[in-house]
Amino acid sequence: MPVQELQPGSQPPLQPFEQLGLIGCGLMGGSFALALKKAGLVKRVVGYSKSPSTTERARQMGVIDVEAPSALLAAAGADLVLLAVPVAATEATLKSIKHLVTPNMMIMDVGSTKADVIQAARTALRDQLGSFVPAHPIAGKEVAGVEHADANLYRGAQVVLTPTERTLTAHLAKARALWQALGCEVKAMSPEAHDSALATVSHLPHLLAFAMMQSVLGQPDADEVLSLAGPGFRDFTRIGAGDPQLWRDVLLANHEQVLAQSRHFRQALEQLEAMIRAGDGQGLQDRLTLASAARSQWRMGARRHQA
Amino acid sequence: MPVQELQPGSQPPLQPFEQLGLIGCGLMGGSFALALKKAGLVKRVVGYSKSPSTTERARQMGVIDVEAPSALLAAAGADLVLLAVPVAATEATLKSIKHLVTPNMMIMDVGSTKADVIQAARTALRDQLGSFVPAHPIAGKEVAGVEHADANLYRGAQVVLTPTERTLTAHLAKARALWQALGCEVKAMSPEAHDSALATVSHLPHLLAFAMMQSVLGQPDADEVLSLAGPGFRDFTRIGAGDPQLWRDVLLANHEQVLAQSRHFRQALEQLEAMIRAGDGQGLQDRLTLASAARSQWRMGARRHQA
Numbered sequence: 037m038p039v040q041e042l043q044p045g046s047q048p049p050l051q052p053f054e055q056l057g058l059i060g061c062g063l064m065g066g067s068f069a070l071a072l073k074k075a076g077l078v079k080r081v082v083g084y085s086k087s088p089s090t091t092e093r094a095r096q097m098g099v100i101d102v103e104a105p106s107a108l109l110a111a112a113g114a115d116l117v118l119l120a121v122p123v124a125a126t127e128a129t130l131k132s133i134k135h136l137v138t139p140n141m142m143i144m145d146v147g148s149t150k151a152d153v154i155q156a157a158r159t160a161l162r163d164q165l166g167s168f169v170p171a172h173p174i175a176g177k178e179v180a181g182v183e184h185a186d187a188n189l190y191r192g193a194q195v196v197l198t199p200t201e202r203t204l205t206a207h208l209a210k211a212r213a214l215w216q217a218l219g220c221e222v223k224a225m226s227p228e229a230h231d232s233a234l235a236t237v238s239h240l241p242h243l244l245a246f247a248m249m250q251s252v253l254g255q256p257d258a259d260e261v262l263s264l265a266g267p268g269f270r271d272f273t274r275i276g277a278g279d280p281q282l283w284r285d286v287l288l289a290n291h292e293q294v295l296a297q298s299r300h301f302r303q304a305l306e307q308l309e310a311m312i313r314a315g316d317g318q319g320l321q322d323r324l325t326l327a328s329a330a331r332s333q334w335r336m337g338a339r340r341h342q343a
Numbered sequence: 344m345p346v347q348e349l350q351p352g353s354q355p356p357l358q359p360f361e362q363l364g365l366i367g368c369g370l371m372g373g374s375f376a377l378a379l380k381k382a383g384l385v386k387r388v389v390g391y392s393k394s395p396s397t398t399e400r401a402r403q404m405g406v407i408d409v410e411a412p413s414a415l416l417a418a419a420g421a422d423l424v425l426l427a428v429p430v431a432a433t434e435a436t437l438k439s440i441k442h443l444v445t446p447n448m449m450i451m452d453v454g455s456t457k458a459d460v461i462q463a464a465r466t467a468l469r470d471q472l473g474s475f476v477p478a479h480p481i482a483g484k485e486v487a488g489v490e491h492a493d494a495n496l497y498r499g500a501q502v503v504l505t506p507t508e509r510t511l512t513a514h515l516a517k518a519r520a521l522w523q524a525l526g527c528e529v530k531a532m533s534p535e536a537h538d539s540a541l542a543t544v545s546h547l548p549h550l551l552a553f554a555m556m557q558s559v560l561g562q563p564d565a566d567e568v569l570s571l572a573g574p575g576f577r578d579f580t581r582i583g584a585g586d587p588q589l590w591r592d593v594l595l596a597n598h599e600q601v602l603a604q605s606r607h608f609r610q611a612l613e614q615l616e617a618m619i620r621a622g623d624g625q626g627l628q629d630r631l632t633l634a635s636a637a638r639s640q641w642r643m644g645a646r647r648h649q650a
Binding site for chain 1: 481482483485500501503530539540541543544545547548549550551552553554555556557558559560561562564567568569570571572573574575576577578579580581582583584585586587588590591594595598601602604605607608609610611612614615616619620622624627628630631632633634635637638639641643644
């Protein structure tokens with residue numbers, strides 16, 4: 037029985053789930069299953085992936101206990117379903133399990149965008165929308181696939197829940213307790229606020245890192261130039277190695293916010309360029325000082341509470 | 344006596360220097376002095392910093408052995424002088440030591456730009472230009488000051504030497520051997536090639552990271568938004584905490600290359616934006632795939648040779 041020491045008294049202890057139906061056994065889904073098992077919070081994991089070899093590999097690795105031949109059969113009998121598929125696949129996947137969904141089943145996703153996921157859930161789940169708790173754990177790696185699944189991927193991460201007006205409060209409380217039990221800091225906000233904030237601190241930086249790599253590759257002496265890159269470049273472009281399909285989906289799903297943030301960014305860049313062009317040392321130093329001070333003072337939210 | 348095992352036979356073993364004159368006792372200069380001492384390659388370090396408290400702190404920390412009250416007195420009697428000052432201060436500093444410079448004295452800098460530094464050295468050193476070996480060790484931290492000096496800062500780093508046509512070959516060979524003895528991989532190239540490549544892989548990424556922070560700060564809910572940023576943002580913006588004065592100087596000194604690279608970058612960004620706006624999923628995925636593959640395959644130059 038897992039011990040709950042988080043916010044004692046504020047909520048009943050979380051009982052282990054009988055069965056997790058894991059739809060999508062990649063990095064995010066696989067890590068969730070491993071974390072849940074490690075915390076003693078699930079008795080059985082039934083998994084499905086679009087690629088049968090992934091499902092098989094997940095079972096061999098002990099990420100899942102049973103392979104299901106379809107999303108529907110992974111959800112059958114589950115009291116918890118985790119959707120860990122590209123956000124663009126949300127609607128079709130939810131439709132495929134819809135007729136098994138009851139108010140006793142809690143469904144969560146792990147998608148990086150929320151307004152589009154909720155729209156997909158409304159269309160697919162209709163009167164069972166109350167079972168769905170939209171979730172975004174802010175964690176990841178620049179490698180995909182179940183072979184990189186890690187029981188500690190979510191430890192210390194922030195998780196944003198963006199409940200709909202129909203989400204059952206019991207599920208919301210359970211979802212919060214679940215992520216807290218995995219070592220996360222949980223916040224609730226509207227899907228719009230989430231998508232706007234994430235466009236700023238995640239989607240835009242990814243777009244810029246991809247553009248940076250594109251820009252270097254487009255030059256005749258790219259190899260020579262890249263051979264001189266040091267630790268600054270390494271860290272700056274790390275997220276430019278992200279999964280192209282996942283990021284295509286995120287950038288398209290959240291296109292309005294991403295494009296708005298890119299406009300903001302280009303304005304800031306053009307202001308700095310104008311100062312460089314004009315040789316305005318004082319203006320440039322003032323701007324860089326503000327930026328540098330803000331970055332030096334910033335600490336990653338959730339992890340500041342860790343030892 | 345230090346043991347030289349690098350490229351055996353290719354050059355005579357490096358003899359320890361009698362006296363390092365360290366002009367600028369900050370992170371870069373202080374780390375160089377510590378590394379040289381650790382390698383047994385210097386008998387005495389005489390240091391000068393613009394701020395007397397920095398010089399004093401450097402002596403208390405054992406970074407330097409003797410405090411000098413001026414750059415001139417730090418250089419007096421030195422067979423090796425390291426200039427570790429902001430690049431914009433190069434000309435004035437070299438002028439202040441000029442009448443002590445002889446062909447037996449080797450002078451190096453550690454500046455991030457090379458064409459402007461060489462121009463400053465031509466003006467300041469004139470007939471003693473042969474003593475100067477322009478150097479750029481590609482290493483650093485996002486914190487400044489002697490208190491962060493680290494004997495291992497340069498270990499595994501690349502060092503670019505950009506000798507002038509007047510640089511004495513004996514000094515060039517000695518500079519190469521010295522940096523190799525500190526665990527660096529040494530390359531020689533023209534100052535123009537250096538400045539162009541570094542604009543791409545270092546100066547532009549810094550400018551973009553500063554612009555990213557500017558862009559976030561310019562939004563009404565900056566604190567709330569920043570509280571949601573995760574490890575991707577952390578690494579992407581790390582260099583945005585860089586020293587404002589140092590980066591002001593670099594961006595201004597290398598303004599032509601930096602602005603050219605920024606134009607390249609904005610074109611790449613605008614192409615990606617156009618695909619997002621048009622909902623061109625296939626085009627976007629193709630671009631992201633190229634960028635992601637290039638970044639996944641890239642390894643930092645020098646460190647790939649380490650154990």
